[in-house]
Amino acid sequence: MTQSKDLITIATFLNPWDAHILRGLLESEDIPACLASEHVVWLNWQWSMALGGVDLRVPYAAQDRAKEVLEQYMQGDYAAALQAATDAEFGAAEQADACPHCGSRDISSSNTNPGMLSALGIYFFLGVIVPQPKAIKCRACGHSLKELAEDASKS
Numbered sequence: 001m002t003q004s005k006d007l008i009t010i011a012t013f014l015n016p017w018d019a020h021i022l023r024g025l026l027e028s029e030d031i032p033a034c035l036a037s038e039h040v041v042w043l044n045w046q047w048s049m050a051l052g053g054v055d056l057r058v059p060y061a062a063q064d065r066a067k068e069v070l071e072q073y074m075q076g077d078y079a080a081a082l083q084a085a086t087d088a089e090f091g092a093a094e095q096a097d098a099c100p101h102c103g104s105r106d107i108s109s110s111n112t113n114p115g116m117l118s119a120l121g122i123y124f125f126l127g128v129i130v131p132q133p134k135a136i137k138c139r140a141c142g143h144s145l146k147e148l149a150e151d152a153s154k155s
C-alpha cells in the first residue's frame, strides 16, 4: 500500500467508527488527522480485515505527539478524566440517596416525556440518536431534584 510522503499511518482499525472516534480525539488535541481506506470498508465492512482495515494517518512531524495521545487513550486517561468531570457535575445528584424534602429513600431516575418526544423527533427528521437527560424524582412526595434544589435555595 502506498502512502503519501507527508502522512504516516499510526493505527489501523477494523471498523470506521472506532477510527473516527480517535481521529476526533487527535483533532481535539490540535493534531491534524485523516482516515484512509475508510470508504472501501464502509462498502463491505465484513471484509474489513481482508481489505486491511481503516488507517488513521497524521502528518509525519506530528506522529510522536499523536502516538502519545493514543497511548493515553489506551491507558484510559481520557475515560478517567471524563468520569471525573461527570462526577463533578452530576455526582451530587447520583449520591443523593434520600429526598431532602421528605426524607424518603424511594428515589427514581427516569427519562422525561418531553425529552423522549424531542429525541424521537430528532431521530425521525435527522436520523441521529441523542442521549436524553434523566429526571431524578422522589416517589414519596413527587418532587424532582430540580424542584428540591429550588426549595433549598428559597429557605
Ligand SMILES: [Zn+2]
Pocket (backbone or CB within 6 Å): 099, 100, 101, 102, 103, 104, 138, 139, 140, 141, 142, 143
Ligand atoms: Zn420526597
